[in-house]
Amino acid sequence: xxxxxxxxxxxxxxxxxxxxxxxxxxxxxxxxxxxxxxxxxxxxxxxxxxxxxxxxxxxxxxxxxxxxxxxxxxxxxxxxxxxxxxxxxxxxxxxxxxxxxxxxxxxxxxxxxxxxxxxxxxxxxxxxxxxxxxxxxxxxxxxxxxxxxxxxxxxxxxxxxxxxxxxxxxxxxxxxxxxxxxxxxxxxxxxxxxxxxxx
Numbered sequence: 001x002x003x004x005x006x007x008x009x010x011x012x013x014x015x016x017x018x019x020x021x022x023x024x025x026x027x028x029x030x031x032x033x034x035x036x037x038x039x040x041x042x043x044x045x046x047x048x049x050x051x052x053x054x055x056x057x058x059x060x061x062x063x064x065x066x067x068x069x070x071x072x073x074x075x076x077x078x079x080x081x082x083x084x085x086x087x088x089x090x091x092x093x094x095x096x097x098x099x100x101x102x103x104x105x106x107x108x109x110x111x112x113x114x115x116x117x118x119x120x121x122x123x124x125x126x127x128x129x130x131x132x133x134x135x136x137x138x139x140x141x142x143x144x145x146x147x148x149x150x151x152x153x154x155x156x157x158x159x160x161x162x163x164x165x166x167x168x169x170x171x172x173x174x175x176x177x178x179x180x181x182x183x184x185x186x187x188x189x190x191x192x193x194x195x196x197x198x199x
Contacts, residue, residue: 026053066159070176117164135147
């Protein structure tokens with residue numbers, strides 16, 4: 001049912017942009033499940049967890065792991081993409097209680113950012129969030145206009161970012177590259193959860 005709702009929303013662009021705040025939570029849930037799998041297997045298996053229908057990108061950084069989940073849709077009017085990116089530290093992934101706390105934190109932050117997203121779409125008010133937006137005009141082989149907006153909580157807390165992008169070009173929808181800082185972790189890569197990190 002949720003997938004049907006998403007596909008319906010994806011077809012409404014430009015003058016009738018949908019409220020997408022409720023779609024942030026499933027993406028956040030997907031990232032939390034990926035973190036749990038990494039903690040359990042000590043590796044990124046490359047397999048999507050049960051109930052996760054989004055596309056996933058996993059990136060290892062010196063202090064932890066970043067996971068981005070996103071969905072996209074295309075219609076005759078253009079395309080839309082919604083992404084959620086979150087981080088967990090090595091120590092959180094290595095400790096069961098810390099992992100659960102971090103998962104709850106990600107879920108709570110996703111809910112708050114989702115409310116900001118809906119407010120931005122309705123009345124261009126980011127509420128408690130910060131946001132940045134870029135509008136691009138495409139020329140050449142691909143013609144059209146693209147809008148990309150990143151939204152996050154301005155509290156110096158955990159990395160949790162929503163990217164909301166749409167456009168009227170008919171090109172294939174690309175991954176949310178602005179949320180990536182390095183190459184994706186290949187499936188099967190071991191993750192060292194006992195790495196000592198300098199304070």
